[in-house]
Amino acid sequence: MSPLDFYQDNRFMNMLTRLHSKTTFNHIMEFISQNFKEYLPFEKVGLALVDEEEECINNRKVISDISSSSFGFEIPYYGTDLKEIIEMGIPKVINNLEVYFEKNPSSFWPIRILGEGFLATLILPLKVRDKGVGIIFFGHHSPNIYTQTHIDFLRFISTHVSTVFEKSFLMRELALTTVMGLANLAEKRDLETGQHIKRIKYYSRALAVELATNSIYKHKIDEEFIQDIYDFSPLHDIGKVGISDAILRKPGKLTPEEFEEMKKHTIIGKEILEAIEENLKKKGFSFFKMGIEIVYSHQEKFDGSGYPQGLKGEEIPLSARLVSVCDVFDACSLDRVYKKAYSLEECYRIVEEGKGTHFDPVIVDSFMNIREKIEKIYHRFHD
Ligand SMILES: [Fe+2]
Ligand SMILES: [Fe+2]
Incomplete structure (x- = not known):
């Protein structure tokens, strides 16, 4: 023709x-x-x-x-x-x-x-x-x-x-660049390093690829899921832009009132991304579904003792369950104002201890399967 x-x-x-x-x-x-x-x-x-x-x-x-x-x-x-x-x-x-x-x-x-x-x-x-x-x-x-x-x-x-x-490509890039700017800002105030965000991105992707080989989760994970985890896991703490320095950088333990304030970072983050998603939808685009899940639910715990909703088990979106393992692991390995960095061995132990209580046990097992990859990423983005 x-x-x-x-x-x-x-x-x-x-x-x-x-x-x-x-x-x-x-x-x-x-x-x-x-x-x-x-x-x-x-x-x-x-x-x-x-x-x-x-x-x-x-x-x-x-x-x-x-x-x-x-x-x-x-x-x-x-x-x-x-x-x-x-x-x-x-x-x-x-x-x-x-x-x-x-x-x-x-x-x-x-x-x-x-x-x-x-x-x-x-x-x-x-x-x-x-x-x-x-x-x-x-x-x-x-x-x-x-x-x-x-x-x-x-x-x-x-x-x-x-x-x-x-x-479609340019729209996604533009939306991502905007929110990554905010995520970097939140991280700089909190940690004074951009490396946590980078490691989370790579840890989360490696873990998603591994989970895709697991019989329980392989039907829920496709290429799009893996790319979304890579793009949106760094946003998990974006809501910290709305938390005061006095709380975010407090050297000691937070008081119960301060902790209540800190918890709001999940809600603030959700509101930020929802506002952007609303605007995108008016133009016929939608990118942030998983991003919203992650920022809102990454502090939930498998046994229902987390926040902001106290979701339990599979009620917590898979993306958030996955990112929470990587986030806690990486936070352990960091020097913070209120604690010293733990060794990688100790970080693995903390993740293992949270199996079934803090974390989804299947995801913990998959995380342990890829220790070699995790360590490669750790050393590649370490300052
Ligand atoms: Fe958080
Ligand atoms: Fe984090």
Whole structure:
């Protein structure tokens, strides 16, 4: 089909209009998965974005007819042909991955991105303000399935997908940058270091990846959950911007009245994020659902003795249960005005002691499974 044919096809034009109304990565990907099949054969479609800090590319959303294959996290990106494809910005067809591997032996990324057994792939590079930021990829088990018509379709649709993606990407970035500014401010007043926030982010993500392999939680954790945990765990104490220095920096134990004041940081945090989320919703966007859960419920305890609501067990959102383990562990390892830093061994012991009372026992077990990763992160972001 030529571009003219597409423009004259009413169903296609209608689909295009609906595509432009999508505002989140998830909605865009779900829309593509449901509506592109008429024009393009695929059994799997995914979104993978470049993480510059980690120098890798990560799956952000994968929709597959066949299986929910393993998470593609930390796939090497620099020095690969994938980087070239993204920088060129032109859709790429690989109709036989076996042949492609033979010619490009270093191209192991499709296996990680697509999962096992896919032989043909179409890759649509994504740019934001002319900078390559990731790809949308399609996969099929049959080699040589993609013809010139499919390529024409993808070329034609690519500007539209890029535009709608760019809008969502920039909006999320903007919202995140704003709240991260506040989170940093809260942390600077409280701890005088930015490292706690950084470690929490990495600890929480590593723990979420581990929990995704646990039979109890694997159905609740997908790529979106993992990314949200990474983005929103640093916000947990954002509400401390509203707590006075006299309480926040008090060298001794808080009086019962002061402790009541301190507890309010969960409510203040929730109100801050809810106000931003309300504004975003007016524009058709919504990003902060998990962020709100974390700030509001990270001080809850598994046995119901926490605050602000005294939630128990599974009543506490999974995201908040997960972050609370990482937060307490990291707080133990810090020097504070009212206490000395504990050794890592002591911090593990404190987490282990809280199993079933303070913390979800399954999450504690998973945390203990990844001690090696935790220590790597600890040393990487230690001041
Ligand atoms: Fe807190
Ligand atoms: Fe914290």
